[in-house]
Amino acid sequence: MKKKVLIVGGVAGGASAAARLRRVDEHAEIILFEKGDYISYANCGLPYYIGNVIKEREQLFVQTPKRLRARFQIDVRTGHEVLKIDRKQKTVAVKEIASGKIYQETYDTLLLSPGAVPLQPKIPGLSGPNVFTLRNVDDTDRIMSYLRDYKPQNAIVIGAGFIGLEIAENLVEAGLNVSLVEMASRILPKNLDYEMAAPLHCHLRARGINLYLNT
Incomplete structure (x- = not known):
């Protein structure tokens, strides 16, 4: 059977x-x-x-x-x-x-295998139409539509994990002024110690990303 x-x-x-x-x-x-x-x-x-x-x-x-x-x-x-x-x-x-x-x-x-949902900090204003998470294709389509229709000049990325770093880099490529905010003292806090992360901090700033740590 x-x-x-x-x-x-x-x-x-x-x-x-x-x-x-x-x-x-x-x-x-x-x-x-x-x-x-x-x-x-x-x-x-x-x-x-x-x-x-x-x-x-x-x-x-x-x-x-x-x-x-x-x-x-x-x-x-x-x-x-x-x-x-x-x-x-x-x-x-x-x-x-x-x-x-x-x-x-x-x-x-x-x-x-249901996957997960993005962790959103409890910050007032996160329900606005210009606030997005990036988890799946639908999220991507919403971000692309907003970039196309409203042509924003500035973006803030909360969280400097792998996806946060990738979206920050690509928003710069899309022509936006990008600020990357991370509550820890370094990017990729679960993967790198400070000595390993420090050169990457310099690289991000050299790419024009405004990096805010311990924030």
């Missing part, structure tokens, strides 16, 4: 797991649920699309639902949100977002 595997969440974790599962079990029924429209894209490439280093939006997409279905015989259901898990009955409640229809799907094995 073939195994039925449900995967909640696409993009890097879910889509990669689905492809790997197919390679180790060619008979399994694999269903992948993704709330959004995209299942596999280059997360780290998003800032470089904003900075026009990546020229075409389609270059962001590693895999499409159509190609994943055709190559691996995986039932890919984008626009579907898993609402509830019944571990005793081994079922999940799924909402088809376009229609609002809710249905049950059984499973033998359930793999959760």
Whole structure:
């Protein structure tokens, strides 16, 4: 009897797991649920699309639902949100977002890869129309639309982790005056000590980025 595997969440974790599962079990029924429209894209490439280093939006997409279905015989259901898990009955409640229809799907094995949400500091004003997070393709589209429609001159990036550094660099490439704010004493505080980060501080300032540490 073939195994039925449900995967909640696409993009890097879910889509990669689905492809790997197919390679180790060619008979399994694999269903992948993704709330959004995209299942596999280059997360780290998003800032470089904003900075026009990546020229075409389609270059962001590693895999499409159509190609994943055709190559691996995986039932890919984008626009579907898993609402509830019944571990005793081994079922999940799924909402088809376009229609609002809710249905049950059984499973033998359930793999959760729902991703995360950006951490936003509790600062007044973060709900404004010119405040963005950068996590997925939809976030990228909103930022690109704002840059195109309003042509801002200045940008503040909060957080000097990997994505913060990449978006700061690419906003400079897009012609903005960029300030990068980090509450720690150095950039990449989880990855570098101060001695290793110090030359990068000089590099960022040489690129024209206003760097604010301990802030």
